[in-house]
Amino acid sequence: MFDCIIIGGGPAGLNAALVLGRAKRKVLLLDENKPRNAVTHASHGFLTRDGIEPSAFKEAAYADLRKYPNIEWTQVRVGAMTKEQSGFSVQTEKKETYHARKILLATGLKDHLPDIAGIESFYGSSLFPCPFCDGWELRDRPLVVICEDERVLHSGKLIWNWSKDLVICTNGQRFLTDEQKKPFLANGIEIIEEEITALEGEDGQLQNIRFADGQEINRKGGFVAVDLQQAAAFGKALGCTYNEQGGIKTDPFGRTSVAGVYASGDTTFNGPQQLILAAAEGSKVGAGIVIDLVEEEF
Structure with a gap:
């Protein structure tokens, strides 16, 4: 016993x-x-x-x-x-x-990751869930925040602490009001609400994000909101x-x-x-x- x-x-x-x-x-x-x-x-x-x-x-x-x-x-x-x-x-x-x-x-x-093609290849290498754990390593790089719900109102501001070159992607979810977008846009944070079709890069390092409307952006890492179970x-x-x-x-x-x-x-x-x-x-x-x-x- x-x-x-x-x-x-x-x-x-x-x-x-x-x-x-x-x-x-x-x-x-x-x-x-x-x-x-x-x-x-x-x-x-x-x-x-x-x-x-x-x-x-x-x-x-x-x-x-x-x-x-x-x-x-x-x-x-x-x-x-x-x-x-x-x-x-x-x-x-x-x-x-x-x-x-x-x-x-x-x-x-x-962790339950968003349903995005290729995301597993970058998770833990250049895409992370927590800026306090990995923000220093990504500091001042062109970053992305991938979040499909209103958690981005907190996480988007928080991650801005580590990099001012920031793009928020909601992966096709259009939940942000014009009023909610204003402070992000005023601080130079772009918001893309189109669906993400692919994340691209090599050896776990994110380089490019493709969207359903044909748009592409170059990013060098970022943070993703995961569902915890x-x-x-x-x-x-x-x-x-x-x-x-x-x-x-x-x-x-x-x-x-x-x-x-x-x-x-x-x-x-x-x-x-x-x-x-x-x-x-x-x-x-x-x-x-x-x-x-x-x-x-x-």
Whole structure:
């Protein structure tokens, strides 16, 4: 019987494992190893780790966890989990069964890209979802913002911070009013509402955008608004409550609506999806689980 089984080996799950392990707790981390940032060449904004490759970050994290013999982990996909009288049962797709007093869901999110020909070739190389993560590398270049809804009213202004040579593309969606367009046009930001027929370039580097009306523009990178979806449905299977954004609802220490089930990181939709924030939340939730275990035992 483990004190806690953690599902997901991203920064939230890894940091929670470290905190739990240092509290002398018996921990099992189950990681499918299909991270959302697999397409990313480097992660930014994490002090002492700025620019690190995601795979190198994970390798360094496991090096830290190896110091603690009470922390175990394995690369496997979880098939199902059930609540039992004494805790939880977790079954993997390899037909293994593990038992734990607590469950931490740190399964993260997955990106759903706009339906544009060729976009996958550039995503993570010259098209990104977050300017705080990758804006510095694209600074002052001719950039594009691809957004099919009113999120562009925020993202268009924000990305203007990194480059004044900016074009907004709504991919055929005509939702902006003339009044909404005015401040963008006044700041030299072109708005193209025609459907995008193709993104072109080489080796992941965007060079050209084609539109249905025959127009073409040259861009050297940019940002795209993605739809975020839960990477796994374990929260629903266990009966957890979800918030309006589609994240698992938690209190400040990661407790969900189901006793003994916790959630941390991007899967909670509690703010921007950034490496350092997910790791910090994992640390806090790990401490919360320790507190609850001690309260039960004392």
